[in-house]
Amino acid sequence: MLLEGLQLPLTTPFYSDGRLNLPKLESNVARYSRTPAAGFVVLSDFGEPTMLSDDETREALRKVAEAAAAEKVLAAGVARDSVAATLELAEAAATLGYDAVLVKRPSVFRGGSSGRQDKELLTYFQAVADRSALPVVLHSAASEGQSLPLEVVIELARHPQIIGLADGAGGRERVRAIKEATVAVKRDVIVTAVFAAVTARMQIRDGAARGLISTDTLKGAAVAVAPAKMATKTRTKAVGFQILTASTTAILDGLRAGAVGTMPGFAASAPQAVYEVLAAWKDGDEGLAQEKQTRLQAVAERVEGELGVAGIKFGCDLNGYFGGRPRLPLLPLSGEERVEIEALMRGLRN
Numbered sequence: 001m002l003l004e005g006l007q008l009p010l011t012t013p014f015y016s017d018g019r020l021n022l023p024k025l026e027s028n029v030a031r032y033s034r035t036p037a038a039g040f041v042v043l044s045d046f047g048e049p050t051m052l053s054d055d056e057t058r059e060a061l062r063k064v065a066e067a068a069a070a071e072k073v074l075a076a077g078v079a080r081d082s083v084a085a086t087l088e089l090a091e092a093a094a095t096l097g098y099d100a101v102l103v104k105r106p107s108v109f110r111g112g113s114s115g116r117q118d119k120e121l122l123t124y125f126q127a128v129a130d131r132s133a134l135p136v137v138l139h140s141a142a143s144e145g146q147s148l149p150l151e152v153v154i155e156l157a158r159h160p161q162i163i164g165l166a167d168g169a170g171g172r173e174r175v176r177a178i179k180e181a182t183v184a185v186k187r188d189v190i191v192t193a194v195f196a197a198v199t200a201r202m203q204i205r206d207g208a209a210r211g212l213i214s215t216d217t218l219k220g221a222a223v224a225v226a227p228a229k230m231a232t233k234t235r236t237k238a239v240g241f242q243i244l245t246a247s248t249t250a251i252l253d254g255l256r257a258g259a260v261g262t263m264p265g266f267a268a269s270a271p272q273a274v275y276e277v278l279a280a281w282k283d284g285d286e287g288l289a290q291e292k293q294t295r296l297q298a299v300a301e302r303v304e305g306e307l308g309v310a311g312i313k314f315g316c317d318l319n320g321y322f323g324g325r326p327r328l329p330l331l332p333l334s335g336e337e338r339v340e341i342e343a344l345m346r347g348l349r350n
Contacts, residue, residue, distance in 0.1 A: 001099045002189045002197035003164050003242040005038030006275050007263040012047045013322050020056050022063045024322040029067035035271040039073025046265040049077050051327040058092050065096040070201040074098045081106040083127045094133035097201045104139035121152050129161040142168035157182040157241040166263045168246030175257035182241040193233045248300035251277050252293040266304040269315025270348045299344040
């Protein structure tokens, strides 16, 4: 699966009484589908994954799969502390037509690194990847105790089912070190004629368009019909171990070091502003990319880095997406914080 471009981490809407708000999730996804985001990540850290039950997780995954445009890559945050529980959610995501699963360090391993813990981490991710119904994307968060040691990432990159890393734990040097250590990793992925990702739901759609149908009105056997639209023309592309920067402030540094895209939380609040950094870089205009990155710096440091989920959700509200309140015990922004963020984001409306 191709992970290039902006992989947008969705927030999870709730009603004022704390219930999961699936209609607002559907509405957000439908609108995000009209942005230049290459894909959506459901239940990353900014989606409050630990706040949802397994049943709610499945419902959220289902609703996003139904609402998202078929051309958008879908990755599901399925990490649980046990291998068995993680695999159950990975299977559910595969059934719904997802393209990959996002798996982070289990909470039982928080707190530094040691030889024994690194071995346990390797065992966890390898056991998940060995049996997962979908390709695995590692998630190394920036939060203390949640990052993945460099040596662990490099070892896991060699697993044929582990296709990439969303990295919020380091900057240019860390990305460059991973790229250099995994240069021998090569995989073929299916892409469109313009080298965009071919998603599982695109293949299902095209398969259905080419298939046989039966109709009671014709009172006959199944008959072949012309497809409603031409099947997607595909080709293959060789890719390495794919790295996404998971911090808005590190987008450009990551791209310079070899990252193929980005997955920053602030993208849920301002997808166009984040995408413009990538677009300028892809066009070869590094000066413009730096200008766009600098424009995001202060607001992203405050909203994404300091205020977290509550800040991102308020940013969504400012730009016409439904953010709402985080789920308790997380608290919404204070009045002063709301005024501050509104001022910071005044030039980032989209």
